[in-house]
Amino acid sequence: MPSSKFSPESIPDLTGRVYIVTGGNAGIGKETVIGLTARGAKVYMGARSKDKALAAIHEIQEQLPSANIHFLDLDLSDFQSVIAAAKKIREDEPALHGLINNAGIMGVPYSLTVDGYEAQWQTNYLSHWLLTHHLMPLLQSTAQSNPEGTVRLVNLTSDGHARFTPPSGIRFEDTGLEKENSMMRYGQSKLANVLHTVQLNKKYGPISAEAGNAAIWFSAVHPGHIDTDLNKQATGALPAGVLRVATPIMSCLGILDKQEKGAWSSLFAVASSNFKKSDSGAYVVPYAKIGTPSDHARDAKLAEKLWQWTESELGAKGLL
Template identity: 80%
Template sequence: MPSSNFSPSSIPDLSGRVYLVTGGNAGCGKETVIGLAARGAKVFMGARSKDKAIAAIEEIQETYPSADIHFLDLDLSNFSSVMAAAKKIRDEETALHGLVNNAGIMGVPYSVTADGYEIQLQTNYLSHWLLTYHLLPLLQSTARSNPEGTVRLANLTSDGHARFPPSDGIHFEDLGLEKEGSMKRYCQSKLANILHTAQLNKRYGPDSSESQNGAVWFAAVHPGHINTDLNKQATGTAPGFVLRSVTPVMRCLGILDAQEKGAWSSLFAIASSDFKKSDSGAYIVPYAKIGTPSKHAQDESLAEKLWQWTETELRGKGLLE
């Protein structure tokens, strides 16, 4: 895959800064946590399993004994958990310098959450939208008291957003896509992540009317084709034994890269001085390069329609008060 000259070692000292990485106990999220904590940041590791998160933190601290990492209970398939996590951050921290909406599931069989949404749509998109909504005031207040470009947000997406989404991009008439394949549902959710980023940048970015209240810089990040547990989840696409046998072959062929590289673009977007003001709102591709997303992802009217639908939907559930 193409690569810039970016290296995680080029990230400046992050002492005194606070970050939240969702899905930070494994895969690209864990490597992102490592990259931030190794540079001196305080990092909240959002995860469903406390045991797995604590084990990951202890493993990281074996290499980086001074790493300041904290478990944050966060289940993205449950809106109540998202609300509680956001409240905990707001109650405990006076500043938040970066949010990496990294967690996700891919290609899982069709199911509906207790909140009533298709599980990939909620986990990958809706819950991150909700988390972002409730943390934006803290991000903005942090931006007001720090140098321009200090405070940033990265939404993880995938090049799949351009490959297999519904023909209309976001199929509002049937967002659950129950009769479609699992990867179509996944790709719709990943397109939603980019459209979310575009609207965030328009509304709260450096050129927005809100910029005087503290401009946040945004990016949509495609981490690359990485060898993580995400590939093992995709049992709605192929049986587990097939995925387990194919993954090592894909890695040997260079189709899947090592986990460490999966964090490079996130770290570039969230903390590198090479990511500029003019890059806010950009689509980042492997590794640490500005890319061009699909036509659907560049559709401003589609982005606005999705924002309005999401806001109406979540407000109707009393989640935005």
């Protein structure tokens, strides 16, 4: 895939800064944690399994003894867990310099969360929207007391946002898409991640007159086609046996790239001095380049409608 000249080593010193990476115990998230801590940042690793997170932290610290990583109990399939995680951060940290909404699931069979939403729709989109909402005051106060561009937020999406969505982009009357295939459900959730970024930038970014000196820089990142466990989860798209065989073949053919590269665009967007104020709200593509998302993703009215739908949906449940 095309690449800019960016490399993680070009990121400035991040000592004293605090970041959250959801799904930070494996795959791209883990590599993002490594990239941030290698530059001196304190990182909260959001994960639902404490054992897996602590094992990942131990593994990272064996190679990077100075890595300052803390487990953050976060189950994106449960709204109450999301709210509790945000509350813990607000209580424990006076500042938050970056949030990387990285965790996600792809192509899984249809199922509902404890909150009654389709699993991909909640895990990939709704819960990250809710987490962002509850952390926004802390992000804003941090932005207000730091140099412009210090505080940033990254939503991970994928090119699936352009390839697999319903014709309308978001099917508001049936967000669960139970009768559709698993990849359409995935694509809709990934489009929602981009539209979320558009609205965040409009409300809280440098283009917002109201944000003032509390402006945050935002981006939606397509990390690339990376060899992670995400590919093995997609049993709603292909049988598990086929996925086990196909994934290593795609890696050998260069269709799937190494996990380290999957973190490059996230690191670029959240911490690089090469990501500029004018880039806020952008769609970042492999690797560390500004790209162009789909027509639906550039639809300002659709972004506004999704924001209003989400706010109403979660607000009605008393979650905001």
